[in-house]
Amino acid sequence: MESTYRQMGLSDMEYDRIKSVLGREPSLTELGMYAVLWSEHCAYKHSRKLLRTLPTTGEGILVGPGENAGAVEMGDYAIVFKIESHNHPVAIEPFQGAATGVGGIVRDILAMGARPVALLDSLRFGDPKEPRNKYLINGVVAGISAYGNAIGVPTVGGEVKFANAYSENPLCNVMCVGVVKKDRIAKGLARGPGNALMLVGARTGRDGIHGATFASEQLDETSEQKRPAVQVGDPFMEKLLIEACLELLDTPYVVGIQDMGAAGITSSVAETASRAKTGAELYLDNVPLRESGMSAYEIMLSESQERMLLIVKQGKEAEVAARCAKWGLLSAVIGRVTADGMLRVFHKGEKVAEVPVTSLTDDAPCYSLLPAPRPGTREEVPSVTDPDSTLLELLASPGISSKQWVYEQYDYMVQTNTVLRPGQDAALIRVRGTRGGIALSTDGNGRLVYLDPYEGAKAAVAEAARNVVCVGATPRAITNCLNFGNPEKPHIAYEFTQVVRGMGDACRALGTPVTGGNVSFYNETCGKAVYPTPVVGMLGVLDDILAAVTCAFKSEGDVVLLLGPDRVSFAGSELQYLQYGAPSGTPVPVDLEMEVRLQKTVLSLMKKRLVKSAHDLSEGGLAVALAECCIDQALGASVELADDTMPLPLSLFAEGPSRIIITCSPEHLHEIRRCCGEAGVPCRVLGTVVKGVLSIARAGETCLRVSVDHIISKWRG
Amino acid sequence: MKFGVVVFPGSNCDADCYNAIADIPGAQVRYVWHKDRDISDLDCVVLPGGFSYGDYLRTGAIAALSPVMESVADFAKRGGLVLGICNGFQILLEAGLLPGAMRRNSTLTFICKDVYVKVERADTPFTSLYRQGQVIKMPIAHSDGNYYADQKTLDALETTGRVVFRYCDTEGLATAEHCPNGAMNNIAGIINESGNVLGLMPHPERCSEGVLGSGEDGRMLLMSCIHHLNRGR
Amino acid sequence: MMRFRARVYVMLKQTVLDPQGSAVLRALGDLGYDGIHDVRIGKIVDLSVQAEDPDEARAKVEEIAKRLLANPVLEEFSVFLEPDAAQGV
Amino acid sequence: MMRFRARVYVMLKQTVLDPQGSAVLRALGDLGYDGIHDVRIGKIVDLSVQAEDPDEARAKVEEIAKRLLANPVLEEFSVFLEPDAAQGV
Ligand SMILES: Nc1ncnc2c1ncn2[C@@H]1O[C@H](COP(=O)(O)OP(=O)(O)O)[C@@H](O)[C@H]1O
Numbered sequence A: 001m002e003s004t005y006r007q008m009g010l011s012d013m014e015y016d017r018i019k020s021v022l023g024r025e026p027s028l029t030e031l032g033m034y035a036v037l038w039s040e041h042c043a044y045k046h047s048r049k050l051l052r053t054l055p056t057t058g059e060g061i062l063v064g065p066g067e068n069a070g071a072v073e074m075g076d077y078a079i080v081f082k083i084e085s086h087n088h089p090v091a092i093e094p095f096q097g098a099a100t101g102v103g104g105i106v107r108d109i110l111a112m113g114a115r116p117v118a119l120l121d122s123l124r125f126g127d128p129k130e131p132r133n134k135y136l137i138n139g140v141v142a143g144i145s146a147y148g149n150a151i152g153v154p155t156v157g158g159e160v161k162f163a164n165a166y167s168e169n170p171l172c173n174v175m176c177v178g179v180v181k182k183d184r185i186a187k188g189l190a191r192g193p194g195n196a197l198m199l200v201g202a203r204t205g206r207d208g209i210h211g212a213t214f215a216s217e218q219l220d221e222t223s224e225q226k227r228p229a230v231q232v233g234d235p236f237m238e239k240l241l242i243e244a245c246l247e248l249l250d251t252p253y254v255v256g257i258q259d260m261g262a263a264g265i266t267s268s269v270a271e272t273a274s275r276a277k278t279g280a281e282l283y284l285d286n287v288p289l290r291e292s293g294m295s296a297y298e299i300m301l302s303e304s305q306e307r308m309l310l311i312v313k314q315g316k317e318a319e320v321a322a323r324c325a326k327w328g329l330l331s332a333v334i335g336r337v338t339a340d341g342m343l344r345v346f347h348k349g350e351k352v353a354e355v356p357v358t359s360l361t362d363d364a365p366c367y368s369l370l371p372a373p374r375p376g377t378r379e380e381v382p383s384v385t386d387p388d389s390t391l392l393e394l395l396a397s398p399g400i401s402s403k404q405w406v407y408e409q410y411d412y413m414v415q416t417n418t419v420l421r422p423g424q425d426a427a428l429i430r431v432r433g434t435r436g437g438i439a440l441s442t443d444g445n446g447r448l449v450y451l452d453p454y455e456g457a458k459a460a461v462a463e464a465a466r467n468v469v470c471v472g473a474t475p476r477a478i479t480n481c482l483n484f485g486n487p488e489k490p491h492i493a494y495e496f497t498q499v500v501r502g503m504g505d506a507c508r509a510l511g512t513p514v515t516g517g518n519v520s521f522y523n524e525t526c527g528k529a530v531y532p533t534p535v536v537g538m539l540g541v542l543d544d545i546l547a548a549v550t551c552a553f554k555s556e557g558d559v560v561l562l563l564g565p566d567r568v569s570f571a572g573s574e575l576q577y578l579q580y581g582a583p584s585g586t587p588v589p590v591d592l593e594m595e596v597r598l599q600k601t602v603l604s605l606m607k608k609r610l611v612k613s614a615h616d617l618s619e620g621g622l623a624v625a626l627a628e629c630c631i632d633q634a635l636g637a638s639v640e641l642a643d644d645t646m647p648l649p650l651s652l653f654a655e656g657p658s659r660i661i662i663t664c665s666p667e668h669l670h671e672i673r674r675c676c677g678e679a680g681v682p683c684r685v686l687g688t689v690v691k692g693v694l695s696i697a698r699a700g701e702t703c704l705r706v707s708v709d710h711i712i713s714k715w716r717g
Numbered sequence B: 001m002k003f004g005v006v007v008f009p010g011s012n013c014d015a016d017c018y019n020a021i022a023d024i025p026g027a028q029v030r031y032v033w034h035k036d037r038d039i040s041d042l043d044c045v046v047l048p049g050g051f052s053y054g055d056y057l058r059t060g061a062i063a064a065l066s067p068v069m070e071s072v073a074d075f076a077k078r079g080g081l082v083l084g085i086c087n088g089f090q091i092l093l094e095a096g097l098l099p100g101a102m103r104r105n106s107t108l109t110f111i112c113k114d115v116y117v118k119v120e121r122a123d124t125p126f127t128s129l130y131r132q133g134q135v136i137k138m139p140i141a142h143s144d145g146n147y148y149a150d151q152k153t154l155d156a157l158e159t160t161g162r163v164v165f166r167y168c169d170t171e172g173l174a175t176a177e178h179c180p181n182g183a184m185n186n187i188a189g190i191i192n193e194s195g196n197v198l199g200l201m202p203h204p205e206r207c208s209e210g211v212l213g214s215g216e217d218g219r220m221l222l223m224s225c226i227h228h229l230n231r232g233r
Numbered sequence C, D: 001m002m003r004f005r006a007r008v009y010v011m012l013k014q015t016v017l018d019p020q021g022s023a024v025l026r027a028l029g030d031l032g033y034d035g036i037h038d039v040r041i042g043k044i045v046d047l048s049v050q051a052e053d054p055d056e057a058r059a060k061v062e063e064i065a066k067r068l069l070a071n072p073v074l075e076e077f078s079v080f081l082e083p084d085a086a087q088g089v
């Protein structure tokens, strides 16, 4: 037994705990059930305590963490959204790993009764010039493309960033957004003893057994042998599931619904029964199987994709089966809800498991972290001899250059709601039945977080919110995916602790509660961890899609303004990374009060229709941001920097938070200045929009001058 | 003026087509389930884009054998208007209602972007509101739009003027460089001999509303159908 | 009734340019393999079929191949058959 | 140097789900074909390869199959070889 439970990833202490819950030795099936539900992936053993410190409630938050996804109110509708990682599967098989990552998060949204309306993908890879990384990148993008496109959910945004720290451990986080009438939100509840537990969708095979524990382990040489854990996605089946489940949720037959993600039948049944404070009986002989001779253990732990659990009113099973059949889907009654709080499993005439439901879902141990910071680094200062070529080099760098080669492979238009497509600061999709829309952005700069986890996490939230503001939307709530190394190591524990604290502080200040998310630990290979990478998925709301703003300069003669403070640094910047290959120094902290003032001010200027374009400053600093504004309409700008004491390279290429470039008609300049003055937001006129060239001067002397054509061709690559 | 939008398992532009049509004054529209055979109430059948049967085996191959396609073939024979968009075009090819076949894009990737196409024929029921030679913008979104036909078929298409849309640049020049997917002769859309069955890869329903950022050139195609049908009454 | 294993090969006609095959050829060049030519990619469909005898089985599979598995505009197919030893029905 | 025709069969491992095969199986059922089971779809890669002798040719093709044509995580392959009569080099 000892070697068995250890192989399943349980510690001696955890095993003792199971014995004391049951008052006896567990059967093999029971042991497997505890092993998956008590895995890091399912039980959040190392993160639970800290995650409880995040703000989760606020005006218009309909559903917070704990359900399958969070939900924010928008008129009569609920906007449902969540992000999830699929890092480990992607490292082993990029195409299928990414594809099944999309499938999984979509089913979470479906489990809320919502129609999935958008996907975003946040990706991190090592140097794209290395063949192995190239293979991973192409595979991941192709996998997302194949799955997302086929199910007819547009992939409207995301990010792709590169750093050596992700070379062995690529990150693949996928966010899904859904829309449902707010009085129709579905619940993952196994209500009503006697009601049927119906499994709908794919047959159950041996795939992914122990996927949940696998996701909680470090990758090492033996991961190769665990390869049968690789899952193949079937987007066609998923599309049928979406249509069938949405149709069924419109009937009175279905009282609860739950996706089958990690730990398959075990977790979906245990979670729904636990939430409803009921129990369940399962008859495994009824589960449609793909392979013969599967044991109870295998059936309970299978992670076969494209399956959903429906809790169906007793007596209505046939109606539900008929609807499923109409969509060409298998369905089966695999159990019943009971009242006694036990989960009993029968197979081949035998009772193979009998455990208290809540012991699976609530009794997993919770571990404290032992944080200790790592020593700081001395800032390496990049050298800039020729600003023109530095700008062009930055524009051509993989982190900044156009991502069209990625998003062109995604159907970002299907469903005909995409108002702002990939390429803007945030994507914007209309919510049918309203005049409004939702803006979406994912952000998380691992380099900054690595240098200062607390400030880096604040910066991630602030940037995500700023991106959403730049298209004219009010930030409302976030979902997040926390990608870290092994939390049992003190410095990783420190990073994690600080990130959660920073994220919480920023979310409180910005009024964007955390409605859900996902933690992915053990992103390490041979002891080398990824940068701590919290990915923030921001949801913003816009009342009138016709008022949306884009980042491109609009007309010659418009005034270019820089809003926000002046503090910048090279620590963690794109240019520093380009020249030194690693981040160093101390990034500029985010002044959250300033950030809030800036965002509120920009939104109020937009409401008055004074803003013709807006773009936030991020990687590459002021010069890159200006260049990015030139691209879409092929318009340039003539900019005069204030004659300050800051070294020129810093002014041009260093990075700092809370800064946005806007343009306006000259006649509105006065009003904008007045509003900014009143709000206490620094506002500087940089220059004017001109034809054909971006030029930057200081003290009357031109220090950078590049044609827009040149900018575009370098950036497009 | 009644349109029917066929729903195959895996169709995913069915609702988009439905909405774009319903937005046009005077147009009625309903869904048609792939197992239904009665389409006698319809004036125009739309086979929408998407991934019918997951694009498994070959795009459109399985859908082409569904019950509704027998009715669609009869309907077409009797002169009814049939419009196949993207996967719908692929289904028409597989069903033999239009000649040729689709191969994987020459890039081997899915491509989603706005492209320019030239209206080669403005005298069809689907294009009468365009100008002959007009260059319009429409989005494409597919992996298999690399049109193929043997030389004889291709010659026949060209000499009888059945190429209706051709990929081109903003000036209408149809060079290989402006062919996104490798399609022979830059073919983006063709019509059958009797001029009532059109298949095209670009998505008119995605450029029927300006707010979506791809212009409104596609709306004219849907309106042409209505115009044509109204004239027939 | 007996069960037969059938394997259907579906290849593009020689006259049809194969974009996937060309891409594989290019990739092989990039990987440094020389002396490779004429790469063409096709499909295999394996299936079990129940029938009274091999002739019936073959006829059934050929019909399926013609109707569904291969597109005559682009492709040609061939059918191979063997009795499924394991599973007489 | 001689030229050989090689044919590589790439099939999903038996334990791996084949969504395409399952969908084709369902479709065949809908079309009224019964008695069909276990549809699985794979790939054929045909290529010509130059080598001194059959052993070298086979080794070359096996390497290519391993590196590029098949994904060892999901698929398995087999290689068949014959001298390319038409084209001794
Ligand atoms: N993986 C991706 N999928 C979809 N869109 C992407 C992806 N990567 C980048 N984009 C899009 O490209 C644009 C630029 O991305 P990025 O440089 O990360 O923006 P920002 O710095 O403003 O956050 C954004 O509109 C983003 O949505």
Ligand SMILES: [Mg+2]
Pocket (backbone or CB within 6 Å): A425, A467, A616, A618
């Ligand atoms: Mg941005």
